[in-house]
Amino acid sequence: MGKSRGRRFRQMPLSPTGLEQRCDEEDDPDEEPASELLEKVQHPSAEVREYACASISKLLQEQQAIPAFLQRDVVRCLGPLLMDYSLAVRETAAGALRNLSACGGFEVCDDMVSKDIMTPLVALLKECSTGLDANQLSPEKRIEMDKNYTEDIANEAINLLWNVCECSSTAVHIFNKEGCLEAVLRYMKKFSTNVDLAISAANCLQAVTEDNPDLLSSFNASSQQVLETVMLCPESTMKHILLRTLTAGIVWNIKGTIPPGSLGSMINAILKIFSESLAIDAGETIIRMKEAEKNRLKLAVERETEENMSDVTENCVLSEGYDLEEIPKVKKGENDISDFLPPDQRELKEVTALLMAQQTALEIIVNMCCSEDPxxxxxxxxxxxxxxxxxxxxxxxxxxxxMSPLCLSDEVNSAFMNNLIPKKILEKTAFPNSVALDICMHNPSWKPLIKKLNAVQCRALTCLQNILLVSDVDCLGGAxxxxxxxxxxxxxxxxxxxxxxxxxxxxxxxxxxxxxxxxxxxxxxxxxxxxxxxxxxxxxxxxxxxxxxxxxxxxxxxxxxxxxxxxxxxxxxxxxxxxxxxxxxxxxxxxxxxxxxxxxxxxxxxxxxxxxxxxxxxxxxxxxxxxxxxxxxxxxxxxxxxxxxxxxxxxxxxxxxxxxxxxxxxxxxxxxxxxxxx
Missing domain, CATH: 1.25.10.10 (Leucine-rich Repeat Variant)
Incomplete structure (x- = not known):
């Protein structure tokens, strides 16, 4: 069963510049902003280039805007900016190209590779990788901001690489030839301080290692040690569960490099990670995380109210004729909690990570159940x-x-039984928790989770199908x-x-x-x-x-x-x-x-x-x-x-x-x- 390809684009808030305002007001199709924006990416001012790239990135989230940019050779315009002297320009250019690859589909990704996007992209990935190890930038590239540009640029670049490699065999060939594996593994090693970057790298590497025998020889003892370390990471957040699941998928893809004597323990370790992921009740997690979000936002409102009251009190004390009645009272419901929602939406991201982990685990389990066609x-x-x-x-x-001859290897069958995989798959085939569905239905930002919940159920049903065909019914936990x-x-x-x-x-x-x-x-x-x-x-x-x-x-x-x-x-x-x-x-x-x-x-x-x-x-x-x-x-x-x-x-x-x-x-x-x- 093929994995579904999601729209992995970057949603980037823009500053209220005149350029952004003009793009937002551009409703007339005859007044196409693509030409003007692509001209501005060549501007001498780094700030103008940055906002031009950011504006392009925003427009490329809509598929109908893509043809106009492709006609004006957006790839060759933005490609060189991946190595711009301004780190902010690098990040926004990488984000725009990422959106193009995510929203444009397979043909656009192939076109991007044919227009040599891989040359500056590989160079950027390797430079960022070196920057991670050195933990510093050259003086001319250092920008004094509360922002780690190296890791942020790397995250945009690795997502771009992931998209094009998933769509283009030529991109995968270049990945192999240019030795990108080492750089990607370095990003994965950042899991303890930047789990988002590690997840992006793991997603990319899982896609690249699938049906790619030419890459297997690059996995030496050192690279396998990196994967093992990530699989054993002790953090228990949903994001780390996703990271471990993706890494287990990578190890399954490169199982040909594992010594025969270690194969059984490797498969058991993979399925143990999958079992831990599938054991979590997604519905209960949604309920719990939504309550956590509500409590966090409530505290934010209270803190904001206290600060406002403190400011008012100080002003009133300093004013002549101070009267308690003049202190404004906060009415119930006056503050819209959604206004305090942080841009990262941490609880929503945690639930999303869990559902992605479960879907990934189920997709890999489907592939582990092997059947031979006549x-x-x-x-x-x-x-x-x-x-x-x-x-x-x-x-x-x-x-x-x-009936076709069906089989399940002894190692996989034993690990299935030891980790109660079939029983947990059967549990995942049930409809999602009705309370959790209601929460998602009535919260716009959480509504996309419904589709992810349904996807997990469908993948579980597909897993059940394969298990029924290749394994003994006793493995289904007594059912x-x-x-x-x-x-x-x-x-x-x-x-x-x-x-x-x-x-x-x-x-x-x-x-x-x-x-x-x-x-x-x-x-x-x-x-x-x-x-x-x-x-x-x-x-x-x-x-x-x-x-x-x-x-x-x-x-x-x-x-x-x-x-x-x-x-x-x-x-x-x-x-x-x-x-x-x-x-x-x-x-x-x-x-x-x-x-x-x-x-x-x-x-x-x-x-x-x-x-x-x-x-x-x-x-x-x-x-x-x-x-x-x-x-x-x-x-x-x-x-x-x-x-x-x-x-x-x-x-x-x-x-x-x-x-x-x-x-x-x-x-x-x-x-x-x-x-x-x-």
Whole structure:
């Protein structure tokens, strides 16, 4: 499962200069400010350059402003400013480029790399890294302000590097070639004094180490020691939990450098960090942090009031004719607490860090659950089987499924069990705390947390899906498959209206599909009533997401194959069969249509009830009529529209359709027909 890419841009408050005011008042699209601002970044005055970069940074937070700046070569204008003699200009220029990379997307990042943004960026990163070690700047670059420019510039630069490396393989190649690893590790070592910088560096390094074998040789004992030190950092803030989680992800990415004898302990250490992250109740944390914020702001109001009262009292004492009645009284509600909200919003940032840590942990756990797709040789072996072996090949172990070989390494499985990972994942699949949701709904700055809470739930459902497929059910903390099924169904049918959110629907249907598959393989009775099954199917097929539809028809196939072995189920099988036939014949996605055919093979493979239902819905004639249509669709739509893997599966479905028709004919359900191959 791919990780979602967030908008990591910099929101920078600007001073009330005439330049900013002019940009804010610029409403006429014909009066484009891009040209003027890009001219001002070349101004001799460092202050003008700084505010021009800050203004550009603000405008680049809006995607509609990006094309105008790209047309005027903003990258080549701002790139040299990363090495400007003014540190303030460096910071604002890096912030503007960071926003461009975050809001512009993959193509813009590729364009930035092609215009050589990496040359000044790498130089800046290395200079900042040296500055961190020296803890001082050269005299001409030192600015007397209460601000650590080296670390602030480094934070902007590392976020820019993170963005472009996540989007551009060329940027990653340059990262490897220029030896940026050492600089990034130095930023991570600042975790005890600047955790934000360390988190940015860890995020960047986690992205760069993913599927990057060329970088592995750069991880020597010293660099591994840095990662180990960060993983063992004792601080317990949510930000440090996030940092440890990201670092554990880096170590997992470079596991190829770990000696075999240390692999087990390394995996256990990683999953221990994930377990600690997942053990925290995000809902309770939101409630607690919101209360902490309220108390802190209340104290700020009281301190401000006391200071104001003190000033008034002193003024009144000095005034002739002093009267107690003249002392102004502070009315209840007169002070708006939001006015005292500090710009860092520390409690909100802590909760955000926790949710990011949990989401990251779940995404990495998904990758730790490994499964192998059928190889080309396996497909060829299956395809070359005789028709007489069709049912045996297709419905192996009585599960009604063509199952891929799945595995979980002994080291990972043992660490999963030791750290109660599956049990904690199951807990995370529940809906977020209603009180916490209410807090977020009624506080605008906290409202974005709702999306993050939902993302954690969806990642947990995806993890549950993988665990059900690759591990023993005993690892789920004693929860039976039936109880897990009831839990998942409660998530689906908890509200009057079925869920429509695409991400949630994909996650919940994937988990249900894996659960039903596991239950079928163990000959455990299914949990969904026919009414629930059809309601879920109707909701899923209304989705525009092909993955949701694939899951839905697969669920129908699994459930139908079990019903076919029961008694007096023909009526339900007829409804399922008609539904799947309609999907196969009318669905615009060839992948979904193929999955629907596969499900039909599952449902009507065997059993007296299935035979009865097949005759009544005229399944065989319908499939024979549809056979040339499917062949034509594959020829017209297959190439160029679908991946090699999808075409491989579709080709297998096409072959199985021919075999299924032949198999049905051998049952004597219809006169012998022309068995011409597709």
């Amino acid at each position: 190889s080309d040789d396996e497909w060829e072996e299956l395809s070359s089987s005789d028709e007489s072996d069709f049912m045996e090949n297709l419905y192996n172990d009585g599960s009604g499924l063509l 039976s498959l039936q109880s897990i099924a009831q839990h998942l169904l409660q998530l689906v049918f908890a509200k009057i209206e079925l869920p429509t959110d695409t991400e949630f629907l994909e996650a919940i249907t994937s988990a249900l599909r894996a659960l039903l598959q596991t239950m079928a393989s163990k000959n455990i009775s299914q949990c969904m009533t026919p009414e629930q099954l059809l309601s879920l199917c109707e909701a899923g097929m209304d989705s525009s997401n092909a993955s949701v539809k694939v899951n839905i028809v697969s669920i129908l196939g699994i459930s139908g194959s079990i019903l076919a072995k029961g008694q007096e189920t023909a009526e339900t099988l007829k409804v399922i069969g008609k539904f799947l036939l309609e999907v196969a014949m009318k669905e615009s996605s060839l992948v979904v249509a193929g999955e629907a055919l596969d499900a039909l093979f599952d449902v009507f493979a065997d059993g007296k009830e299935a035979e009865k239902a097949a005759v009544e819905i005229r399944l065989l004639p319908a499939l024979k009529e549809f056979q040339p249509v499917f062949k034509m669709r594959m020829r017209k739509e297959g190439k160029g529209k679908y991946s090699t893997d999808q075409l491989c599966v579709l080709d297998n479905v096409k072959m199985n359709l021919r075999r299924f028709i032949a198999y049905q004919e051998t049952l004597g359900k219809s006169p012998t027909c022309n068995n011409e191959e597709l």
